Amino acid sequence: MKVAVFVKATKSSEAGQMPDEKLLADMGKFNEELVQAGIMKAGEGLKPSSEGVRVRFSGTDRTVTDGPFAETKELVAGFWLWEVSSMQEAIDWVKRCPNPMIEESDIEIRPLYEMEDFAESDPTGQIGDQEDDLREQITMLQSQVQPYLFYGGRCEEALAFYEQAIGATVLMKMRFSDSPDPLPEGMLESGFEEKVMHASFRVGKMTLMASDGCGEATAHQGFRLALSVENESVCDRVFTALAEGGNVDMPLDETFWSPRFGMLTDKFGIGWMVMVPGSES
Structure with a gap:
């Protein structure tokens, strides 16, 4: 079952x-325990009501x-969304929570409605199906697509190259020999045991x-990585660095959509x- 857990406001929170x-550290530890237990799905603190508004509904009027x-x-000064068995x-979890306020305070637990409650x-189940569709849309709006690049035995060399050329940061690197599960027999080419099974690296705001x-x-066909930088001189340097040992497919030049563009x-x-x-105009 899902429950909303409300931290009620007090004079100090208002x-x-x-x-x-x-208190901040204690609440952080409590939240960590909730996450590790698979209980917490969301949680936020709310600013005082002096920074909020209310909209009153009366027929067609809105005030x-x-x-x-x-x-x-x-x-309410804050809330969690939990998924619990009962x-x-x-x-039991609320009783373990540190007092969220400096004075006496209350935490309220409210079960959420499920679609079966509206049977x-x-x-016909039509509204329930619509709700399922909306949940799927929300899930997809929060999804991410990340490039996953295969280097045919040269991944470590490539990561070092990108660190030097464009300031990439390697976030993690795992070799086939580090895998906790054995690979299917015959899947891995001989000599690849110490090659990179999986790595992630960041360039600017993007993780690849x-x-x-x-x-x-x-083979790397049918796509390119688009790298945007704000400064023309930096653009020139990065382009030259990436092209070292490779091929310039289109020299850097001004285009109708960009003051500096090359492939x-x-x-x-x-x-x-x-x-x-380019400018937004």
Whole structure:
């Protein structure tokens, strides 16, 4: 079952008083325990009601009222969304929570409705199906697509090259010999036991993944990595660095969409488009 767990507001939270270092650390530890137990799905603290508004509905009328709101005991200062096996499990977890306020405080637990609770109002199941579709849309809106590059035995060399050429940061690197599970027999080419099974590296704000693959055969066709930098001189340097040992497919030049744009294929066969973003106008 899912439950919403509300931290009720107090005079100190409505006054905007921030938690001290110890309380912040204690709550962080409690949240970590919730996550590790698979209980916590979301959680946030709320600013005082003085920074909020209320919208009152009366027929077709909508009236907006600025905070603060006087009924402190009815206000919420923060919340969690938990998935638990029972209300008792939620209660047991709340009892372990540090007091979230400097004074006496309350935490309220409320079960969430599930679609089966509305069965009488949805006899055909059509509304339930619509809700499932919406949940899937939300899931996909939060999904990510990341490039995963295979280097046919040259992954470690490529990572070192990108560190030097474009300031990449290698976040992790795991070799086939580090795998906790054995690979299927015959999958890995002989001599690849110490090659990179999986790695991730960051360039600017983007995280990419990489591997040597299971053998030397590899191909990089039908795509390029687009690298945007704000400064033309930096763009020139990065383009030259990436092109070392590779091929310049289109020299850097001004285009109608960018003051500086060029294409190259690096020495590992990865295609790049390097550019300075054009003006939004």
